[in-house]
Amino acid sequence: MRISRYAAVWILAIAAFGGAVWWLITSAPGPRITSSQLSSNPRAQASTPAASIDERLSATNVKIRKSEFTVNSEDGSVKLRVLAAEGSKQRDVYNIRDGALEFSLSKDGAANKQNVVVVHINNATYSSSAGVVHVRGSLVGRIAAGGHTFSADELSWDEGQKKVTTSEVRYVGPNLDVSGKRMSVDLETGTVSFDGPVEVGI
DSSP states (O other): OOOOHHHHHHHHHHHHHHHHHHHHHHTSOOOOOOHHHHHOOHHHHSOOOOOOHHHHHTTOEEEEEEEEEEEEOTTSSEEEEEEEEEEEEETTEEEEEEEEEEEEEOSTTOSOOEEEEEEEEEEEEEEEETTEEEEEEEEEEEETTTTOEEEEEEEEEETTSSEEEEEEEEEEETTEEEEEEEEEEETTTOOEEEEEEEEEEO
16 A cells, blocks of 8 residues: 555654654653642641631730720620720730729610619629629629619629629618628619628618
8 A cells, every 4th residue: 555745744743743742741841749639638728717806815915994895685685884994804804903884774675775783893803604794803883773882792794684693792772781692683673682691780
């Protein structure tokens, strides 16, 4: 079988092109992929989600001055405003040298809130755990309903309730002086109640 010169030229050209392609695939320099890269799990390379601002701040120690923050109850009806004229924060515990707690209540989602209990705090610690606020130190409070005052060493508030509880308390009202182990103030009604033994003076 005879092959024309024209056909022979085409066959050689195709062969040369095929050889060049084969050389590029097998020998040309390029990025190499290791076996470890091929077997790696894409999920393992995913970056860990960045910590939230609250999580980052919970591990910091800072000085605070003329600062304030708020805590709302679960249903939004009670608002606690914490004011610190001077103090410090060590991780998740606030040491407040001079400040105040303002409990306010709104009914039926009203925008206007009125302070129900205001507590001046001195050399106190503030912390929150599992939805319960704890304050320990020198506490002097005033209940708006009736204008009665009290002093205590400790105060707590469950964010799911409309009630503030104190321990080692002295409650003073018109012609009334009560000392007891535990007192609670209903923020909705202003009712004051005592648990345990109390001493009453008139």
